[in-house]
Amino acid sequence: MGEMVFRQVDLSTEEVDALEARYVPLTEAVRELVAATILSNADDDVVAEALAAVREVTAKLSASVETDHSGVNYNGAGRSWNWGNAGSGERNAIAPPIDLKTNPDGSTYADLVLGAAYEGPPGHVHGGVSALLLDHLMGVTASQMSRPTFTGTLTLRYRNPLPLGPIRVEGRVAREEGRKVFVEASITGSDGIALEADGVFITPTWSPSLEATQN
Amino acid sequence: MGEMVFRQVDLSTEEVDALEARYVPLTEAVRELVAATILSNADDDVVAEALAAVREVTAKLSASVETDHSGVNYNGAGRSWNWGNAGSGERNAIAPPIDLKTNPDGSTYADLVLGAAYEGPPGHVHGGVSALLLDHLMGVTASQMSRPTFTGTLTLRYRNPLPLGPIRVEGRVAREEGRKVFVEASITGSDGIALEADGVFITPTWSPSLEATQN
Known part of the structure; x- marks a missing residue:
């Protein structure tokens, strides 16, 4: 590694x-x-x-x-x-303009607008960009802002094409088993729900949380 | 839609x-x-x-x-x-610099180098960028350069972290059933295989091939 x-x-x-x-x-x-x-x-x-x-x-x-x-x-x-x-990098012009919010229950969401740079099928968001958004949001959701996690398995179900324009991404932790964090997420666009996703995220054995490394 | x-x-x-x-x-x-x-x-x-x-x-x-x-x-x-x-857009600076090749048997591959703009974990490729690359390569593989296809389901198994630097992406059609095209793909980096993926791609009912629309 x-x-x-x-x-x-x-x-x-x-x-x-x-x-x-x-x-x-x-x-x-x-x-x-x-x-x-x-x-x-x-x-x-x-x-x-x-x-x-x-x-x-x-x-x-x-x-x-x-x-x-x-x-x-x-x-x-x-x-x-x-x-x-x-x-999501603040200095990375490739990153979709995502500003992720966390609800009191730990679930997450972001409202953003995707334009020409994120196109795949004509007038619609590239399926890989949706995957990028979901992988990012689901990783943050799994980490609960307090521990590093890595993507284990990600399954994306493309229900409907997602038009360019305003979209909402949402995620939540479904359950945890040992080092595995199971996360569910979705993307909704102007035509309704476009994608649903399940992911298994892994908390590594080699690292305590960032907080702990600073003590 | x-x-x-x-x-x-x-x-x-x-x-x-x-x-x-x-x-x-x-x-x-x-x-x-x-x-x-x-x-x-x-x-x-x-x-x-x-x-x-x-x-x-x-x-x-x-x-x-x-x-x-x-x-x-x-x-x-x-x-x-x-x-x-x-x-993969030639005028899209966001798109990873991918130049996809097709083998005589229809399988596909690309060798590319990913730098700072594609980072996720320190020094490694963002899991969502890997998903973007695979979704693109697998879609092209499914389309066989002659028909539009859309991503149905994509399952990504992250085996190992993928270091920034040279990577190889490979894909092939495993089988077809009616309008469903089953594609398998992988990403290999300098440390060996990093991701494996299965996807189901759908050929839409509403469109003949691009060739046919021109007649």
Whole structure:
């Protein structure tokens, strides 16, 4: 198994928040650039100019890059950040714009709007994007914000096509057996329920919760 | 069910190829910008300048946008294109850089390298990204490049963590029953096999093959 390091970093929570505030607007802007790159009908000159500008921005941002992946970091105050996460990272323009909420009973949900970048069948959400959303939401649901978990088995039942636009994702822990956490989830779109999912998530033996590693 | 239109467009194959050649380098550049946005340690000034530049590029590209999603298009010569597809679209910087190959027996595979933008657990591929790759590869495998199919059920068994870096995705049709196509697939990474998957894909009743619609 590859090394999997959760890194403790010497930054105050205020410093982490400030870094996030610096990069979140850029991430949003890159997300819009992704959509424009798909949909534009611009001519050769405009696209060539855009290409040069994007490469210049990338070069300037890359001058200070020190690692080839973001990783999961946390500080001594219990603040953790996972900026590059493909399912939800605040600095990852690939991640669907998901803002997950937790109900008092531990169930979770998110309302989000999916546009051109998430398309599969014409006008509809890619089945793999739905899988990405569900894997992320179900993992967070299983972890209950207090322990790492890994996806064991994920079963997705595609009931109906999911139109692009507003969607709701919901999840809940059905039961636990030893290290296995059984999670159920669904995605509902403007035409009603589109997907149902069952997952088994595993709490690893090698790691106590993040809280415990900080003591 | 929402409308799902496969659009016939009056462009020659040469024109389609030229448009693709115009936008593919920009898409590659945006993909590198996504990674730089995750990994950069640039200061406020550099990030503010990057933000302004990205917004300017997006505005110029967006001036000619006419639709809110790309859709699936085809021309009279049988060339089809699906530029915005989240799993493989040539103009979608979110799509993993997958170049799918088909063996003579109809089985499929792709070798690709996944970097910072596809991370989940530290240093490893996000489980949902693996699901996106498998859903895409398995759908193409089921379609045999000649008929539309939709994901019915997808079951993913996560055997081992999948390190970022080079991976291989493979798929094959196990059997067919009426409108159901049963597909098996796997993902192998630098530590060996990471995921195995079974899927049931459905060929819709409402659509003949793309070839037939052009007659």
